[in-house]
Amino acid sequence: CPLQTVFSSPARYTQGFESIERLPSEMAFLGLTGPLLIVSGPTMTEHLAPEWQRILGGIGIPFRMHLFPGECTIPAIEEVRELAEQTGAATLLAAGGGKVLDTTRAAAAALGRPFIAFPTVASTDSPCSAISVIYDHRGIYDTFHSFPRNPDLVLVDTKIIAQSPRRYFISGMGDGLSTVFEARACMRGERENLRGGLATVAALQIGEACYRTLMEDGRDAVTELDNDHAGPALERVVE
Numbered sequence: 001c002p003l004q005t006v007f008s009s010p011a012r013y014t015q016g017f018e019s020i021e022r023l024p025s026e027m028a029f030l031g032l033t034g035p036l037l038i039v040s041g042p043t044m045t046e047h048l049a050p051e052w053q054r055i056l057g058g059i060g061i062p063f064r065m066h067l068f069p070g071e072c073t074i075p076a077i078e079e080v081r082e083l084a085e086q087t088g089a090a091t092l093l094a095a096g097g098g099k100v101l102d103t104t105r106a107a108a109a110a111l112g113r114p115f116i117a118f119p120t121v122a123s124t125d126s127p128c129s130a131i132s133v134i135y136d137h138r139g140i141y142d143t144f145h146s147f148p149r150n151p152d153l154v155l156v157d158t159k160i161i162a163q164s165p166r167r168y169f170i171s172g173m174g175d176g177l178s179t180v181f182e183a184r185a186c187m188r189g190e191r192e193n194l195r196g197g198l199a200t201v202a203a204l205q206i207g208e209a210c211y212r213t214l215m216e217d218g219r220d221a222v223t224e225l226d227n228d229h230a231g232p233a234l235e236r237v238v239e
Helices: 019-030 042-055 074-087 098-111 166-177 179-189 201-226 232-238
Strands: 013-016 036-040 063-067 091-096 115-119 131-135 141-146 153-157
Touching: 013 019, 013 232, 019 042, 019 115, 019 153, 036 042, 036 074, 036 098, 042 063, 042 091, 063 074, 074 098, 074 131, 091 098, 098 115, 098 131, 166 179, 166 201, 179 201, 201 232
Parallel strands: 013 153, 036 063, 036 091, 091 115, 115 153
Antiparallel strands: 131 141
């Protein structure tokens, strides 16, 4: 049987200034329910704990927070999985960078439960992906796991992104620039991808649009970031 073309993406992607406020309505729209297990590192736990309490606790969505240890390792994934199982979490949410997202994504996949990505930096494509990169306890790359589905929701608050470290934002721009060359190579190679099929025209065009956007808006986006301003250039580059 010849290979089919396959396109895979998050079920829903929502981005904007103070989009954290939309979490309950976004969950309701997708039919996602609590209890919610929220996984984040020390900085984001401290920064966002009052927000979760106000936004979720205020309308009666039960949640629990778990402190991410810092590396996406098999033990870290197991810890999140066990906690989610013990507490009866119906949905898992990760707030932070790629490693906390990858850890929580893997735990959610192991349980077959919905996963929400809430990235606080625009440094990689991890928020939208269906892959977790696994490290050992020393932070050295070990392997990666690929899952059947992408996140149920990617919620991107550009007010938070605009306050993120400059080097992470520029790193994300570099990561994004490479997408078009990867997509072109995939189209030319006509080889099976991680989604189990050939690349689509849509995937290629997203890569082309990514490159154009970064080239046109990249400098202005960094200027806006330096001024903690989620302006139009930053919005387009983050997307």
